[in-house]
Amino acid sequence: MTNDYTKENSGYTMTTVAEEAARCLLCHDAPCSKACPAHTDPAKFIRSVRFRNFKGAAETIRENNALGSICARVCPTEKYCELACSRSGIDFPIDIGGIQRFVTDFEQKVDMHILKKGKSNGKKIAIVGSGPAGLQSAVTLLEKGYSVDIFEKNTKPGGYLTYGIPEYRLPSDIVDYEVKRITDMGANIHLDTSIGEDITMADLKSNYKAVILAIGASEAKMLPMFDNNKFTESAVDFLAHVKQTKGKVTLPDNIVVIGGGDVAMDVSTTLKRLAVKNVTDVVYEEFDEFKASKKELAGTRNAGVTIVDGYIPDKVNGNEVTFKHRKIDSKLTIKADKIIMAVGQQVNPDRLGITIEHGEVPFIGYRTEDPQVYVTGDIAHGDKTVVWAVRKGKEVAEEIDSVLGGSSND
Amino acid sequence: MINKDLSIDFLGVHFENPFCLSSSPVDNCYEMCAKAFDEGWGGVVFKTIGPAHFEVDEVSPRFDELTKEGTPFVGFKNMEQIAEHSLQENLDDLKKLKKNYPQKIVIASIMGTNAQDWEDLAGLVTEAGADMIEMNLSCPQMTSHEMGSDVGTNPDLVQKYCEAVKRGSDLPMMAKMTPNITDMIPAVKASLAGGADGIATINTVKSIANVDLDKKVCLPIVNGKSSISGFSGKAVKPIALRFIQQLRAAAGLEQLAISGIGGIETWEDAVEFILLGSTTLQVTTAVMQYGYRIVEDMKNGLMHYMEEQGVDHLKDLVGLANKNIIPAEDLDRDYKVYPKIDWDKCIGCGRCFISCFDGAHQAITWDEKSRRPSVDYSKCVGCQLCNLVCPVGAISTGKIEMKPGRKGDPSKVDIESVRLTH
Ligand SMILES: Cc1cc2nc3c(=O)[nH]c(=O)nc-3n(C[C@H](O)[C@H](O)[C@H](O)COP(=O)(O)OP(=O)(O)OC[C@H]3O[C@@H](n4cnc5c(N)ncnc54)[C@H](O)[C@@H]3O)c2cc1C
Ligand SMILES: Cc1cc2nc3c(=O)[nH]c(=O)nc-3n(C[C@H](O)[C@H](O)[C@H](O)COP(=O)(O)O)c2cc1C
Numbered sequence A: 001m002t003n004d005y006t007k008e009n010s011g012y013t014m015t016t017v018a019e020e021a022a023r024c025l026l027c028h029d030a031p032c033s034k035a036c037p038a039h040t041d042p043a044k045f046i047r048s049v050r051f052r053n054f055k056g057a058a059e060t061i062r063e064n065n066a067l068g069s070i071c072a073r074v075c076p077t078e079k080y081c082e083l084a085c086s087r088s089g090i091d092f093p094i095d096i097g098g099i100q101r102f103v104t105d106f107e108q109k110v111d112m113h114i115l116k117k118g119k120s121n122g123k124k125i126a127i128v129g130s131g132p133a134g135l136q137s138a139v140t141l142l143e144k145g146y147s148v149d150i151f152e153k154n155t156k157p158g159g160y161l162t163y164g165i166p167e168y169r170l171p172s173d174i175v176d177y178e179v180k181r182i183t184d185m186g187a188n189i190h191l192d193t194s195i196g197e198d199i200t201m202a203d204l205k206s207n208y209k210a211v212i213l214a215i216g217a218s219e220a221k222m223l224p225m226f227d228n229n230k231f232t233e234s235a236v237d238f239l240a241h242v243k244q245t246k247g248k249v250t251l252p253d254n255i256v257v258i259g260g261g262d263v264a265m266d267v268s269t270t271l272k273r274l275a276v277k278n279v280t281d282v283v284y285e286e287f288d289e290f291k292a293s294k295k296e297l298a299g300t301r302n303a304g305v306t307i308v309d310g311y312i313p314d315k316v317n318g319n320e321v322t323f324k325h326r327k328i329d330s331k332l333t334i335k336a337d338k339i340i341m342a343v344g345q346q347v348n349p350d351r352l353g354i355t356i357e358h359g360e361v362p363f364i365g366y367r368t369e370d371p372q373v374y375v376t377g378d379i380a381h382g383d384k385t386v387v388w389a390v391r392k393g394k395e396v397a398e399e400i401d402s403v404l405g406g407s408s409n410d
Numbered sequence B: 001m002i003n004k005d006l007s008i009d010f011l012g013v014h015f016e017n018p019f020c021l022s023s024s025p026v027d028n029c030y031e032m033c034a035k036a037f038d039e040g041w042g043g044v045v046f047k048t049i050g051p052a053h054f055e056v057d058e059v060s061p062r063f064d065e066l067t068k069e070g071t072p073f074v075g076f077k078n079m080e081q082i083a084e085h086s087l088q089e090n091l092d093d094l095k096k097l098k099k100n101y102p103q104k105i106v107i108a109s110i111m112g113t114n115a116q117d118w119e120d121l122a123g124l125v126t127e128a129g130a131d132m133i134e135m136n137l138s139c140p141q142m143t144s145h146e147m148g149s150d151v152g153t154n155p156d157l158v159q160k161y162c163e164a165v166k167r168g169s170d171l172p173m174m175a176k177m178t179p180n181i182t183d184m185i186p187a188v189k190a191s192l193a194g195g196a197d198g199i200a201t202i203n204t205v206k207s208i209a210n211v212d213l214d215k216k217v218c219l220p221i222v223n224g225k226s227s228i229s230g231f232s233g234k235a236v237k238p239i240a241l242r243f244i245q246q247l248r249a250a251a252g253l254e255q256l257a258i259s260g261i262g263g264i265e266t267w268e269d270a271v272e273f274i275l276l277g278s279t280t281l282q283v284t285t286a287v288m289q290y291g292y293r294i295v296e297d298m299k300n301g302l303m304h305y306m307e308e309q310g311v312d313h314l315k316d317l318v319g320l321a322n323k324n325i326i327p328a329e330d331l332d333r334d335y336k337v338y339p340k341i342d343w344d345k346c347i348g349c350g351r352c353f354i355s356c357f358d359g360a361h362q363a364i365t366w367d368e369k370s371r372r373p374s375v376d377y378s379k380c381v382g383c384q385l386c387n388l389v390c391p392v393g394a395i396s397t398g399k400i401e402m403k404p405g406r407k408g409d410p411s412k413v414d415i416e417s418v419r420l421t422h
């Protein structure tokens, strides 16, 4: 593995992908396909690879998952398809993400255009937020003949795909290409436009048949004791800055990270890839209750990050933080040149007229009390991952279509 | 998802797509054929039907497989004979299939022990409603010399039996030929003289795939003994393609209608058979290994290929390669092409160095420190063995040079191929 922030691991070649596909047992009623939240149907596309039908494999992925190249790279497969894989009964699961990446790279190389806009039904839908959920709902609606306008408060589309997940795991070129497929299909994305500020919800509702809120949890949570501490930056601000500059940032030698989820792992690994000498990650949970995925945790440890588990911040004085252990009587003081806070993200629903509790709407489903307004993505009930955002994007579009009655009268 | 018309006409019969099950256990009864139709096959050649008086008595076990490294089913050996269901059951199944799947093609494979059998069977399957007849002149494991592949090597018998079938039925008929013969052309010409409308080939190749080292007998072991019997699957594809090319290249057979068989498993295999002159395709072994579902990727892949080639009618692809396959003495021998090694892609395994030294012309030098190969142009003959063995595609074809004293323009030499140039 290279330590360069912008360098992605190399993928399969034609020969090596055939070897990996040959490991697949081509199961009947395949467990992997049943375990994919977005119904990307890995068993079917792996079978196509086995029978050298790479274009058919690309069709299966793309038609089920408009963000197939992205999911191939960032999906926590160990929790979904690969967890279910029958091959584990022999040795270890098929590298489904890797095969998917090969196929979608192939699709890009031969420039296939699989997604097709449906026959127009004259109905317009507004989508707030251009993260994965907003993008997927746009695609499913376009396929059904709706026209869609996406409003995004940031300067670039993609939500956390563009401003969160580090370059070495998800190159911006890939995100740009995925977004381009969707704009080529006919989605209009209005950038630098914040709903609730630049345009009101009332305006949207009067101009569109339905409004989908796909705003994600795009703001950082902070611990109150770090308010106004000039050494402290939030994880999402830090990751956004590094990704936008493609790693061209100057950093001090000694940085402490607070938090133990995947975001903290991304921050810590990114720091190491940017050659920061001392990176210490202090985590509330103990190792056996860790939130971060095993893969992310292993990657972080391999990168040389010092991880201290079971400690919570107790006192902060400038750049000196004192932590205390949750169970044993023990304290730890660390002096750092910079403190990065990765203790979670929160939703900002201001002026959008929806209620958020514990990071999501307090009901299961997509339609809110206001029958014209729907939610999807991280703020809807369900896992907070890209593949679930894809699933929820498809499902909210299906629900709108069943309410608005497809191509019937306007 | 791409959608293109794959339909094609063969011997006056319209197939919704060229993919058929070949006659074998994969289409042994109504339920199997019905499931295959539901999953997308265009036609079936029902398991060979014999006369009522012929008793089928199968051995157990009856299969063996050839493997190579980790790959199973490189080839498949079987000791089966013809249908074990009664004549009446088979005829009833044909009738029911045609009734419930009128748009699919049902082909009856038949085999008799004498001319009268052939004539009677042809009449019976015609009454049952089959769309077409295939004469099985090629099964290598029959227990009598009047039946099976021995018949297919005897042009006189072939003609006689074809004439008998034509007396019994006016359905379109293809004769299924055996590859267990040096030259297939005389048998094919005899079948046409006897009234056959087209040819199906190949049936299985006589074989021994493996020998049990303790028991000193080949596999499968049938109560201590075994026999030579038919080989099929991927390993026989090159043999099948060679016969089909030779038939289409023979004077008077340029337009011969062929149903291609032997080792088809992917859409690429299918296209190869079509380009060499097959109009329809038949598959058994890949279905035995993977199930009927493989037709999905064969159909979809073929559609994408047609799209790439700008072809809207499958028939426009039939036989396109025939004219490019010429006698070896007519090939251009005036130039050679050197390999080109991409050191960035090279992973330093040294396989090219070993193969060139031990299997070619000692033209690759190896730098032990950097673990990188280089080509010594003074020794290289341009065989491209190194290119074929490189596991990462780091070697492609490079500079083309005329041999000393030969004339020609190297920039016009055409060696472009995905396999070698990457
Ligand atoms: C650092 C990091 C790493 C992650 N890694 C992974 C991973 O490896 N695998 C994985 O599956 N998931 C990962 N996730 C989670 C994943 O990114 C989210 O689950 C996913 O992005 C949620 O999609 P979304 O569309 O709901 O919201 P978001 O991606 O958050 O997008 C919401 C968009 O809405 C915009 N917006 C918000 N409010 C408004 C408004 N009022 N007006 C206009 N626009 C607005 C925002 O600017 C943003 O662009 C990661 C998250 C982070 C932060
Ligand atoms: C188990 C088995 C049984 C077969 N039985 C018949 C048969 O009854 N009639 C026939 O014409 N061919 C028979 N064949 C030959 C196949 O139809 C086919 O010609 C051959 O297997 C090559 O095709 P493949 O490589 O796709 O299997 C049989 C093949 C196998 C493997």
Ligand code: SF4
Binding pocket: A023, A024, A025, A026, A027, A030, A031, A032, A033, A042, A043, A046, A084, A085, A086, A087, A094, A096
């Ligand atoms: S569960 Fe695993 S082995 Fe089975 S089809 Fe899916 S990837 Fe292949």
Ligand code: SF4
Binding pocket: B338, B339, B355, B356, B360, B361, B362, B363, B364, B375, B379, B380, B381, B382, B383, B384, B385, B386, B387
């Ligand atoms: S082309 Fe043949 S002779 Fe030349 S380097 Fe390769 S293996 Fe050696």
Ligand code: SF4
Binding pocket: B341, B345, B346, B347, B348, B349, B350, B351, B352, B353, B372, B373, B389, B390, B391, B392, B393, B394, B395
């Ligand atoms: S075979 Fe390919 S990878 Fe191996 S040393 Fe030769 S060029 Fe390099």
